Amino acid sequence: MAALVLGGESVNQGVAGVGAIIRRVVSRMAREERQVLGLAVALPGLIDVQGIVRIAPNLGWHDADIGGDLAKALRDPGFPIQVDNDANLGALAEQRFGAHAGASDLVYLTGELGVGAGVILDGRLRRGGRGYSGEIGHVQLDPEGPVCRCGRRGCLEAMAGIGAVLRRDPSPAEIQIEIEEVVRLARAGDAGTLGTLGEVGRSLGRGVAILANLLNPEVVILGGYYVPLAPWLLPGVHEEVGSRVIAAEAGGLQVVASTLGYDAAALGGAARVLDSVDSGRLPGGLSRIP
Secondary structure, three states: OOOOOOOOHHHHHHHHHHHHHHHHHHHHHHOOOOOOOOEEEOOOOEEEOOOOOEOOOOOOEEEEEEHHHHHOOOOOOOOOOEEEHHOOOOOOHHHHHHOOOOOEEEEEEEOOOOOOOEEEEEEEOOOOOOOOOOOOOHEOOOOOEEOOOOOOEEEEEHHOOHHHHHOOOOOOHHHHHHHHHHHHHHHOHHHHHHHHHHHHHHHHHHHHHHHHHHHHHHHHHHEOOOHHHHHHHHHHHHHHHHHHOHHHHHHHHHHEEEOHHHHHHHHHHHHHHHHHHHHOOOOOOOOOOO
C-alpha cells in the first residue's frame, strides 16, 4: 500500500506523482521476486462505473481517465488498474477489517478535504446507477450557509468538513499539522476551539441523521481527520442524531470513529485487488469496476 496526498495538482501532475510511486514499488518487488497483483487508486469525487473521474471538486479534475493515463505512464504494466471513490474503498475496508467487520449495513464518512459516504447495504457496496452514490457532503443544510467548493451554499462539507474545523481551506500539506494543533488546543480546554468543534459536530450530526432516516445503517463510521477529533465531535453528532432521527432510539444506529485511521482507503483498495484475484481476474489489463 502507498499513499500520495494530492491538492492543486493538474491531472498530469497527479498521474506523474502516482506513477513515480508505483514504479519504485514495482522495482522493489521485482528485486524481491514478488509480483504486483493490481493497483487501486482512491480519489474523492464522482467516479463512474468505468473508473472515469467525472468531477472531483477538491482536486479541480473533470472527465479524467486516471486508470488509462496511469497505464500509459507505466507503459502497460501488466497488472489491472482500478480507480474508485475513496469513501467506497473506506467502506469496504471497514466491512472487512474494521471494528465493525461483517456489518451488513454501514456507512463510512471520509474526513479528508471533502466529506463523502461509502454505503454498504445488505452486505454489498451500493454505487447507484452510474456510480455516483454517497455524495452526502453536498447535501444542503443551510441555503444561507458558507460557500462550498462545489459552488453551492451551506453544503454539509462546507459546514462540517475539515475546512470548517480550521475555519479556512488548508492545503493538503498543512492539514496534518493544523489538526494536531486543534487537538492540542481542545485538550487544553481552549474555549474557541471547543466551540468550533461543537458547532461542527452538530452540523455533522445533521448529515448523519439524514443518512439514518434514509438508510437505517447499523453504524456510521467517521474516518480520516475526523478520527483524532472524534472525542469533541461525537457529543454534538449524538445530540443531533438523537433529536432528528425519527425511529425510536435512533433506529439502533451507532456513530463511532474508525479504528483504521488514515489507512482505510488503502486497505479497501487492497481488498478490491484481492477480490479481483479471487474471482479469477489475474493481472493482464485494465479492469472495469463491477
